[in-house]
Ligand SMILES: Cc1cc2nc3c(=O)[nH]c(=O)nc-3n(C[C@H](O)[C@H](O)[C@H](O)COP(=O)(O)OP(=O)(O)OC[C@H]3O[C@@H](n4cnc5c(N)ncnc54)[C@H](O)[C@@H]3O)c2cc1C
């Protein structure tokens with residue numbers, strides 16, 4: 001049986017970064033990845049990078065060919081091909097970067113535990129066993145597929161990963177779930193010229209955000225022809241000669257409704273990918289949601305077994321998986337001070353059009369917690385850069401502590417929001433007061449200079 005200093009299960013962000021780090025330090029490392037289409041993990045293959053590539057292309061398509069469906073469909077087909085070339089390039093790069101190292105072996109097979117330090121790897125030509133002194137689980141997450149009659153039989157049902165591979169632009173895309181994936185795909189496909197309907201079972205649109213922000217997002221999306229139905233529970237799906245019909249009911253009164261389309265995206269959340277890992281054999285416990293239980297330093301309930309990224313539950317972002325790597329590096333080689341508790345607040349961005357980014361408390365959360373605070377709002381159109389970009393939709397909002405002047409939260413629904421939120425994060429994490437951003441010298445014209453006005457509270 002081959003012995004390694006470290007075995008990493010899954011080629012995710014944390015895993016591949018850790019593999020390179022351990023290799024640089026002279027460790028013998030095995031990386032086990034179940035699919036040769038997933039070297040580099042979800043982000044470059046089926047998640048962040050392909051979606052953001054297509055979202056960018058959708059923006060161009062909508063500018064060039066607005067309301068010309070045949071031209072948009074052609075552009076979409078080419079965009080999918082360009083996206084495939086990019087993901088294939090990144091996958092190759094990711095594989096090379098690890099496999100060329102003499103002390104790293106990449107096994108393309110599915111891993112499962114035999115004991116806390118022994119793994120079985122199912123390879124195409126048979127099973128092998130590997131032993132590791134330290135084992136790192138980085139197997140990511142997988143879509144939650146709700147029980148909807150006819151879903152499995154339909155030829156028109158997709159997950160985010162499979163829809164990205166369809167190169168025929170749907171005339172009407174039905175999206176079940178109005179979370180991050182639902183909203184990004186809605187915005188993307190509407191940009192390419194598809195009619196889009198979102199069915200969300202919750203009674204609030206974007207419940208994690210303040211209602212004024214959610215209202216503004218909804219108005220912008222509806223103006224682009226995206227239909228949004230709340231309280232909508234999908235009941236059944238059946239294929240027709242022209243496409244597919246989805247029946248849903250209003251959660252509040254049970255009234256049934258029908259919607260016809262030619263593709264259905266299931267975007268109802270993602271759960272930790274633990275299937276087949278046989279975690280019990282290693283003594284690795286999971287919680288009620290199937291997430292691997294870890295302490296703040298990412299150790300599981302089994303000695304020498306760690307978990308990082310989506311598989312341990314909590315917010316699912318590539319940059320948090322990367323930060324998990326930093327915690328483990330610090331535990332193994334540093335002063336052991338870094339842990340999960342250090343990273344709040346964590347900013348995020350949703351790549352709708354215009355994009356939305358947020359950090360810290362919302363106004364509703366600040367109210368609930370009884371803080372004394374001031375709220376500042378700015379329409380995106382007040383920032384002159386939005387006019388030069390012809391992206392005047394949206395608003396900016398900040399929450400500032402009345403006593404300390406410290407920034408408590410910020411939501412940006414405007415052009416360049418995913419970049420600007422990092423400036424706000426930097427200010428918050430270095431303990432700056434709002435006045436710091438009010439008086440900060442920004443380049444002109446830029447969307448970030450809007451922060452001068454926003455933080456003039
Ligand atoms: C459509 C979509 C868009 C997203 N957009 C963004 C975004 O813009 N920004 C952002 O920060 N986050 C985004 N996310 C979330 C982000 O992709 C994930 O949080 C991140 O990729 C998780 O990485 P990870 O390190 O946990 O593992 P992953 O990158 O998911 O890697 C896990 C790997 O483990 C492999 N594996 C699983 N089980 C086994 C096994 N038993 N044996 C061997 N290998 C196994 C899998 O094949 C996979 O390659 C998006 C997600 C989706 C679905």
Ligand SMILES: NC(=O)c1ccc[n+]([C@@H]2O[C@H](COP(=O)([O-])OP(=O)(O)OC[C@H]3O[C@@H](n4cnc5c(N)ncnc54)[C@H](O)[C@@H]3O)[C@@H](O)[C@H]2O)c1
Pocket residue numbers: 146176177178179180181182184199200201202232233234267268269270315316317348349350351
């Ligand atoms: N830009 C980004 O960083 C980005 C982009 C996409 C995804 N992600 C990550 O991927 C994760 C998964 O995204 P997601 O959108 O699938 O999950 P989500 O949890 O954000 O949203 C799922 C939505 O589906 C709804 N829902 C659940 N069951 C339903 C049903 N049967 N019928 C109708 N609606 C139903 C839920 O109420 C919820 O609003 C996110 O948590 C996020 O961390 C990040």
